[in-house]
Each structure stands twice: as C-alpha cells, then as structure tokens.
Amino acid sequence: xxxxxxxxxxxxxxxxxxxxxxxxxxxxxxxxxxxxxxxxxxxxxxxxxxxxxxxxxxxxxxxxxxxxxxxxxxxxxxxxxxxxxxxxxxxxxxxxxxxxxxxxxxxxxxxxxxxxxxxxxxxxxxxxxxxxxxxxxxxxx
Amino acid sequence: xxxxxxxxxxxxxxxxxxxxxxxxxxxxxxxxxxxxxxxxxxxxxxxxxxxxxxxxxxxxxxxxxxxxxxxxxxxxxxxxxxxxxxxxxxxxxxxxxxxxxxxxxxxxxxxxxxxxxxxxxxxxxxxxxxxxxxxxxxxxx
Numbered sequence: 001x002x003x004x005x006x007x008x009x010x011x012x013x014x015x016x017x018x019x020x021x022x023x024x025x026x027x028x029x030x031x032x033x034x035x036x037x038x039x040x041x042x043x044x045x046x047x048x049x050x051x052x053x054x055x056x057x058x059x060x061x062x063x064x065x066x067x068x069x070x071x072x073x074x075x076x077x078x079x080x081x082x083x084x085x086x087x088x089x090x091x092x093x094x095x096x097x098x099x100x101x102x103x104x105x106x107x108x109x110x111x112x113x114x115x116x117x118x119x120x121x122x123x124x125x126x127x128x129x130x131x132x133x134x135x136x137x138x139x140x141x
Numbered sequence: 142x143x144x145x146x147x148x149x150x151x152x153x154x155x156x157x158x159x160x161x162x163x164x165x166x167x168x169x170x171x172x173x174x175x176x177x178x179x180x181x182x183x184x185x186x187x188x189x190x191x192x193x194x195x196x197x198x199x200x201x202x203x204x205x206x207x208x209x210x211x212x213x214x215x216x217x218x219x220x221x222x223x224x225x226x227x228x229x230x231x232x233x234x235x236x237x238x239x240x241x242x243x244x245x246x247x248x249x250x251x252x253x254x255x256x257x258x259x260x261x262x263x264x265x266x267x268x269x270x271x272x273x274x275x276x277x278x279x280x281x282x
Contacts, residue, residue, distance in 0.1 A: 018212050021212060037212055037213035041209050041210065041213075044187055044208060045185075046186075046187065047187075061211075067188060067206050068178075068184060068185050070155065070158055070159070070162070070179075070182050070202075071173055072174065072178035072181065077218065080211075101279065104281065111278055111279065112278070112279045113256065113277065113279075114277055115277070124277045130278060132277060136262070136265045136270035138252065138270045139252045140246050
C-alpha cells in the first residue's frame with residue numbers, strides 16, 4: 001500500500017493545487033494570474049502550506065497561518081484543508097491535519113484554530129480539536 | 142463630547158495595550174519580554190493592528206491578519222478585539238470593527254472572518270457579519 005508523503009508547496013504545484021482547491025471552492029482557474037498569485041502568496045511570511053503526495057500525485061493541500069501577537073503569544077490558524085475526493089476514506093485528511101499541527105507546534109503556537117462546517121466536527125474531533133465559539137463572516141464587495 | 146480616533150499601534154503603546162488585553166485574556170504581564178515580543182510582532186507582515194484613543198487614553202485595540210491565498214484570493218481575519226470596560230456603551234467597539242473592515246477592504250480582502258462567543262453575535266451582526274460554520278480550537282502543550 002502506498003503511503004502519503006508531505007512537503008512544502010512549490011511554484012510548480014500551483015495549477016495542480018488550484019484545481020484540487022476547486023473541490024473545496026470553485027473559482028474560474030483561467031482567471032488566475034499564477035505568477036502574481038505566487039509572488040503575493042510567498043510574501044506571507046507567517047504562512048506555511050504543504051501538499052500531500054500519494055502515488056506521485058498531489059492529493060491533499062493545507063495551510064497554517066502563524067500569527068505573532070503583540071504580547072508575545074503565537075497563534076496558529078489552519079486554512080484550506082482539502083483531500084482529493086478520489087482518495088477519501090484512507091485517513092489522509094487526519095494525517096494532513098496532524099502534519100500542520102506539528103508545524104504549528106514547532107513554530108511555538110500555544111493554540112491552533114480552524115473553522116469548519118458542522119458535518120466536519122467529528123473529523124476534527126478525531127484530531128483533538130474541540131468546538132469553541134462561533135465563526136462569523138462578512139463578504140466584501 | 143470626545144471622539145475616538147484610531148492609529149497604528151506603536152512600540153511605546155505595548156504596556157498599555159497589554160494591560161488592556163488583560164481584560165480579554167489575563168496573562169502575567171511581568172513575564173512579557175516587550176522587546177522580543179515587539180520584534181516578533183512586527184515580523185507579521187500581513188498583520189495590521191490599531192489602537193483607539195479616547196480622551197488621550199488607549200481604550201481599544203484590534204488586529205486584522207491578511208492572508209494571501211495560493212490562488213490569489215486575499216482573506217482577512219479579525220483578532221483580539223478589546224474595548225476598555227470603562228468606556229463601554231459608546232459604540233466604540235462598532236467603530237473599531239468598522240475601521241478594521243476598512244483596512245481589510247483597502248488590502249483587497251474578499252471576505253473577513255472572526256470568531257466570537259455566542260453572546261457577542263448580536264454585536265457583530267450590527268457590523269454586517271453573519272454566523273458561519275463552527276470554530277474549533279486545540280491547545281498545544
């Protein structure tokens with residue numbers, strides 16, 4: 001049986017990762033200026049993003065944004081978790097989250113937050129997360 | 142009647158802001174290495190933090206963390222909103238959030254998220270936020 005392996009995302013992964021993220025939120029991939037998007041993306045010094053490779057294909061992606069707070073605390077925010085629908089049920093998502101939590105630990109986070117739909121609560125509980133408060137969202141025009 | 146004014150946080154505000162944040166989450170202020178905390182804090186290139194000044198005193202603090210996503214989208218996360226208990230009821234919190242939303246707009250955010258306790262939902266709804274999904278949290282040791 002193949003094993004999933006994780007590594008930092010690279011510029012050459014962009015198209016593959018972008019279409020994988022379309023399983024999470026569909027956008028028009030033709031409208032992406034990959035060069036500009038990559039340059040802005042890597043300017044996020046506090047953001048760490050990884051891909052999961054399984055059978056030589058990128059099947060998973062996720063980020064952890066690390067924030068240094070004014071009083072010295074370090075907080076982590078997990079973002080954009082996606083696992084290819086073709087490889088679900090192999091616990092790859094659990095491994096992906098575990099990997100991001102490790103990155104957060106190594107960067108000194110005292111806590112990690114993420115937001116998810118209600119149907120995913122059980123999945124994240126398996127990773128040691130607990131429901132906490134309410135997330136509110138505002139779309140800007 | 143005095144008006145609140147907002148400006149970027151500066152290093153000399155650190156002690157005042159730190160004790161204001163103790164109204165939100167109490168930590169031992171004597172344990173903060175302000176020099177080191179400030180240097181890590183300003184390394185957050187995507188983080189914008191402001192103070193609200195009212196009657197020459199810092200009475201409000203809040204941050205917006207701006208994240209450039211791999212496909213070029215820009216997301217904002219509002220963090221650490223606090224208004225001095227001594228000046229509540231003057232709509233200063235609403236003005237603070239409005240100010241952070243404006244910063245997010247100017248930086249190109251397509252959406253802004255924040256998490257809050259259930260009792261604060263009404264307050265944020267007044268600012269145009271809607272409840273969305275669930276926030277989960279994991280504390281690291």
